Every structure is written in C-alpha cells, then in structure tokens.
Amino acid sequence: MKKYFNITFLIIITFTACKKIINVDLNNAPSQVVIEGIVTNSSTAQVNITKSVTFSSSNTFPAVTGATVTITDNLNNKFILTEKTPGNYSNSSLTGVPGRTYSLSVTAGGINYTATSTMPQQVNLDTLLLDQIPFGNKYITIVQPQYTDPKGFGNYYSFIETINNTVNPKIFVWDDRFNDGGISTRPLIQSDSTIKTGDTVKVEMRCIDKNIYTYFTSLADLQQNATTPANPTSNISGGCLGYFSAHTSQRKKVLIP
C-alpha cells in the first residue's frame, strides 16, 4: 500500500525532481561481526561469517575465519559446521526437520554468539499464477504464488524471486493477518519490474518464524528508505549483525508466455 503512495509521490514530483550523486562526510563505525545462518529442510545448513566495512570501502566484506560453529536441535543432535571456503561454514549431514528448534553457537575472536530458531511446518506452494497490472505509467507482469494458509494466526512467509538466474533483491515477506486459513495469491509486486515474455521466473517460498519475519520486515523498510532507518533487530545474541533462520524451502518456476 505504502508503495502506491510512493509511486503517487513520484508522479507528483516527476516534473521537477532532480537527482545527483553527492559527497557526504560519514563516520566510520568500527567493524562488526555479521552472521548469516540458515537451516532448511531441503539443503545443507550454512553459516556465513563476515565483517562490516566503512561506507567508502569497496563492497568486499572480509571473511571471519577459524570460528567454531555448531548447531544443536531440540533432540540434542549436535552438528559441527566446518569451514569450506573462508568464512563459509557448513555441514552436509544437517538437513532441517519442520517443527524442530535449532540452536546456533558461534565462537569467533573469543566471543560467543548464540541464537535459536524454530522451523515452521511447511505450507505447500501450489502453483505460480501470472497477471498484468497497470502501475504508474506502464503495465507490469506479476507472479502470484498460490498456497493455502493453515488455520490459526502466526504463519509467516518469505519469497525469493529469481528472474533468469538473477535474484530480485526486493524482499517479499508477509504474515497471514489478512487471510488466515485462506488461499493466498498475493502478488510479488515490484514497481520497476523487468519481467517480459520468454523470461523464466523462479520463486522460492520459505516458511519462517516470527523473529525472522520481524528481521526481514525491517530489512524491507530499509530498502524502501525508511524515515528513521535502524539496524534490524538480530535474533543472535552476543552483539553482532545478521540473523539465524530455520525455515522450510520450496521452489517452483514459470516461463512467461
């Protein structure tokens, strides 16, 4: 909804608005540890550990090597993740099971970081529908993932759209507040969508837990240039950036006619 107003705003200012690259004198925050840990029911558990850099640096983020990374489930199965490439830790024997709670422990630079996440039950992604809608001054093609939300509030979803092998950076994340227990065909709308005839669009649907939903809503707010941006609240304790998510994952693809 907010994006409609943003678009309106753009229409109003189109005649006069002008953009330019400027220099802003920014502070350099000390480098912080960034942990991104994922357990899914369809692929290998992965934990990436990097560090933040200053704004003016290039977009290469130093890997944190030599960390001790373990993931334990609520049945006390313990998995040690080993470093395959610098900063990238994984264990191919850990595939998540919906309903289980996973605990992450990372020790890096003498500091211990911990987090837990519960993998929700999988909701089946039935199909991908297509539609065209007018948006601003053009028609855009939209993909609508269709699924049936289970009865009872508290289901959270995240969708990752890949157009011809390029991941759409836009974050699609929502809950079941408006259609609890119903069939959802909520579209993946991106105002500057480039989807055209002949493209292959892949959609990954994830069922995520509430902390991760909040994390990604905050991240989406940052993408939309929030009024007062703030770092998304991490579910990892110990003082780092990033998140640890145990989620289901299911993929489907569609060819744009």
Place this chain on the structure above:
Amino acid sequence: MAYQFKKFASIRSCIFFISFLINFNLSAQNKFTLSGSVKDKKSGESLIGASIRLEETKINAVTNGYGFYSITIPQGNYTVSINYAGYRTDSKKINLDNNIQLVIELEPISTLLDEVVVSTKRKNENIAKPLMGVEKLNMKDLNNLPVLLGEKDVLKSIQLLPGIKSAGDGNSGFYVRGGGADQNLILLDEAPVYNASHLLGFFSTFNSDAIKDVTLYKGGMPAQYGGRLSSVVDIKMKDGNNKDYDVSGGLGLISSRINIEGPIVKDNGSFIISARRSYADMFLKLSHDSIMRNNTLYFYDLNAKANYKLGKKDRLFLSGYFGRDVLGFGNSFGTDWGNLTGTLRWNHIVNNKIFSNTSLIYSDYSYKIQIKSGTDNFKITSQIQDINLKQDFDFYINNNNKIKFGANIIHHTVAPGTITADASSNIQSSEVQKRYSYESAVYVSHELTVNNNLNIVYGLRMSNLSAVGPGNFYQYDQSGNAIDTIHYNKGQTVASYWNLEPRFSASYQLNEISSIKFSYNRNIQNLHLLTNSTTSTPTDLWLPSTNNIKPEIADQVSLGYYKNFKEGQFEFSVETYYKWIQNQIDYRNGADLQANDNVESELLYGSGRAYGIEFYLKKKFGKFNGWVGYTLSRTEKRFAEINNGNYFPAKQDQTHNISLVGIYKLNERWTLSGTWVYNTGNAVTFPSGKYHVNGQTVFLYTERNGYRMPAYHRLDLAATWESPRNKNRKYQSSWTYGLYNAYGRENAYIIQFKDDPNDPTKTVAEQTSLFRFVPSITWNFKF
C-alpha cells in the same frame, strides 16, 4: 473516586480564589455598560479583535471571536474610537447615562496607499496584552505572498513566522517550537481537522477564500483550548456578506476556485459557499500513454456557512467543510481520503456583560483503499469520528476583570481498519477493533488588570480522557508480547486519565512602548498520531490514550521582551522558551502500524525537551512592509530503547531558522513581494558502515539522527497586478505571477545510499531535490 472528588474540590477552591481576586467595585458611583459588536460596513462580516477605546480614559476593549464587546464604566460623556487593521478608524460620541448597545460598522480601506490612520495608543496594543506566543495572519498579506504553484495557503504562510518550521519542501505540514506535526490543534470553526493536507502534504485543506481569521498560539495557550501539546491554529470561516451578493473566484495552475456569498435576509442572515477543485488529472488525460490516462489524481473541497439572527440577542451559525483527495491506478488500485466537519453554534447575549456560545461539533476523517488483483477484490477503510458538545461563556465583570469559563465533552470513535472483501477474494473480511473514548474538560480563565503596568491572565483547565469498551484490551511485556487480554463490555471504563492544566501569562509594561511578558502552561494530548512515513500519508492513524498509551504532557515556560518604535511602525520582539515533554511515542524496528490489532505492542515511550529563542522585527505600515524572523533552537528526544537511552535530536531540530518577508506596493496597480528562508538541515540517520546479508549490501547505522541534511534555503518572488478600480462597476480582477525557488537552489529532499549503478563494487549517496524555478500564474476575479 476519592481522587476525582479531590480534583473537583481543587477546582472549587480555585473559583473561590478567583472571586476573591475580582474587585467588585461597590462604590457609590453609577456605572453603565456599553456593549455591542463591530462589523465590516460593506459585507457585514463581524470583526474579530477590533479595538474599542474610550479616548477620555485608558480603557480599551477588544471584540471576541464573534465581534462582541462589553465595557462597564462610570456615567459620563465619552468619545469612543474603534480601530481595526485595514479599516478606517471610526469615532463616536456617547452620553452614557444608561446601558447602551452600540453596533459599529467600519469601512474597509481599499488600498494600502490610503493614509492609514491608526492612533498611537492602538499601535501599542501588542505591548500591553498579556498574551504571548500569539500570531495573527493578515489575510490581505496572504494574497500577496509568493507560494508554490500560486496556490495561496494559510498553513504555508504561517511557516514564515519565527518558531514555526516547515515539514519539508513545498509542504503544508509544520512544527511549532519543536513539537511534532501531530501536536498542532488545527480548528476550522472550532472543529478539529485531523489531516490538514491535500496531495500528500503539498497543499493544505484550507481554501483561503473562505477564511476570515487565522490565529496561531505557539505558547501561553488560553485555557479554553486544549487537546494538543504544541500549538493551536484557530481558523474562522467568513460569515458571508449580509448586505449584497458577491461572486469571486480564481484560476490557477493547480486548481480553480469559486466563492459565492450573500444575504439570506438583508442584515439579518447570510451564507457563503466556497469550492475548489484541482485539475492535475486533466494533464494526465492529455497524456499519449493510455495507462497514464486511466490514472486519477485530484482533490476538491467545499466550505459552506450560513448564519441567522434570531433577534437582538441570539444568532445561529451553521458551518461545514467537506474535502476529498482521489487517487487511482486504472482499476487495480483506488483510494480516497478526506475530512468532513460540521459546526452548529448558538451565540446568546445573556445580558450586556455575559456572552454565551454553545457549539455542537462533528468532525470526521476517513480513508478508503480499493484493491483489485486477480480474483482478489477488497477494500480497506478507516475512520476517526468526533462528536463534541461545547459551552463557553465570556463574562465582562468590569474593566479590570474578565472571565472566560466553559466545558466540553467529545466522544471519539476510532476505526483503525476494516477490510471488506468480495466473496471471490482470498482475502477475508475482517475488522481491527474500534476504540471508543470520552474526552472532556472544564476550564476557567481570568484576565486581570492589576494596575496600569501589570496585566495577567491565569486559568486552569481540567481534562479527562476515559477509554471505554466494548473491546479486548491487551497488556504487553517489555519486548511487546501480549501477556494478558481483558475484555470490557460496552461503556465499561478501561482507563481514565485526569489532568490539571494550569495556564498563566503576565505582561509588565516598562513604558508606553515596551514590555516584558512571562508565561507558563501545561498542555495534555490524548490523541496520538501513529505514522512512520516522511510525508503526510492518508493512512495516518490516530489512537486515543488507552491502558497502554498514556496522555502526552508538555510544560512550557517562556519569557519575552517587546518594543515598538518609530511611532509604532516597527514592532520588535524576542521570546525564549523551554519545554519539557513526557510520554512521547516512537516505534520498534520493523513496526507494522496498519490494520494491526496489536499496534500498541509496536510502540516505545520516551520523553523530550525543546528550547530556543525567537527574534522578530516587523514593519507594519507604509508602502513597504514585512518582517524578519530568526530562531535559534534545539529539540531532543529520549527513549530507553533508542541510542542507548541518550538524548538524540528530533528530526525537526533545526538549529538556525531565518525568514525574510517583504511586500512592496509599487503603485495603484502593482504589488511586489519576496520571501527568503534559510534553515539548518533536519537531523537524519545516515549509515556509518555497510555489510553483506541476504545477498545484498545493507547499511550499518550507529546513532539515531546523528547527521544533518544540507542547509535549506530558497527565495520566492511574486508580483500582483490589480485591475483599475471603477466606482460604478463592481467587477475587479487581478493577476499574480510567481516564481518559487527563484535562484534554483537544489535543496535536498532525500538522500539515499545505494550500490553505485556504474560500479557495483562501490556505494554512493544520491540526493533528490524537488522544486526549482517553479513559475506560476493565477487569475482572480470578483463581481
């Protein structure tokens, strides 16, 4: 209950105290009362704030909001002189040997070139008045000031006064002495207007053709006003010409206007209808693009008012406002939003010393969003509705004592969001619980002339907010998780807040032309705006205080020095203030404010403080007039959960703020004007680093509002040409040419940080600026 009784008891003792202070003059001398009203001779409009002076004495009275005045003086012969800015001074000889009723009609001065005859005493009236932090907007000046796209706008013009800051480039939203945009009580004929802007903030909802008087209180609010922390903007609509029919209007780049007024019964009743519609959508229709053609974007508003005299002592007023913005993209998305207000008032002159006004006020703000996507077809609606009953009395006891007292009760209904879906939709119809509350207040205010030098106004307002059922109310833990749900039945009290709001101001006259003034006031706000957007969006949500949301409290002290010089041609003032604010609201990260039954779980509570000093120099008369305003100020907030619990600058914290306004009457035909504004950039949060997550670059933030936008400055120019006046013909017309941002300053509207589109290994800052060199032309007519 015992607590409530104690509060009532304290009110009672206060009334005793007041009656003790009032000096009932029981001397043998016979006293009589001169009362009546002051009006415009041509239109019969009552004049607000006109001065009535008895030349033989120092006694001076001012007309109230309905043009009524009352003076009680010893028997004798007097010369009464009546002054009002923009009108020829009138004087009458009276022999006061019984109570006299005198209706005075003043003749408007048609051009500024006419010799403005204003007595020196009248010129220095601002010095003696105990009110401080009050600004009156001259509606005549408004017509000459340059504005964006030529759309004259009261809310934009008040931003040129010291202590008042604009919410953004071309925006009608404003901040008063550090308070938020939601802390301004904007009243249109006593009805609060919840969303005072059109087109996402670029234009205000007020059609200046229909407006008679705008008074802004930024501190020292009299006790009759309450409900918001920072300011009161009291806008009064014209009553309509009760002598003759008038049609006026205008064509501008954004909208066209028409205004019709005339008598219902000559001298006894009149009406006014004023309408405006924008036509930005007409440009869309011209587009070659068929999709653009199917988009809609416009606003309209309608002001209407009628009044009728039921006799010498009674007068009825019925006024209303209806405005709507409409926006749509083809048939997939449509929305409209707007305000509806209605006021029914009954003025009654109880006797020549007591004036009564009873008002029944309705106010409503609503929006509707219609979305159609595939098989989903649903609409979201939201509404806030007030019904308000208000009784006010003005009691003119004697020349040294005036009392205002009254009471009101408002019933608020807030429907935060209702979703209505077609049967075919996958979206389900649902409703976020409606919230009900009663907001009531009683007040008394005493204006006391202690001696020739000292005037004071003090008063007390006692306000209450009671949140009532039906509904489920929640209790939350520290991190915002619901830990308990309590159901309340219809009419059951969920939470009740009593507050005492003392108001005090005093002026001490140092000599004829200078004075110092002091004021203290406490204000309470029980309606809270939830918004996490930069611009005013139609989906702004107002919530009353509940078991979780406490009333916002502001205490303000201010001290000022006032001096007039050059025969009252120049007015100088300096005011300094300090404000403590409690129970301010902010949001948790990732807060979801829309259609959320648990919205209160997303809120954080903190405090704030604001202080500053305002300088103001105004040239009031002559071919050239205008003013210079400078404000040096600071506004800070503190929340335990933000910035490690340290104070951080509020967004609207602008250290320096300067405005220059000049209006020059070149000749009979041409008036030139210019305004220049400068302010320190708003406080913003910029990144202090970056990291990689979710396959993308994410910026790292350290402190809240730790950076500044670049300084903002702008020059606007306008020239107005008026058709030569012809005594035999009523027809008049004028052309106004304007240039907004005349030297094309690229003021930063937003600064965005992103990956460099030309080099993905880098990140850059990109500035967007909005309006540069925006010309305008407006044609106005009257016949």
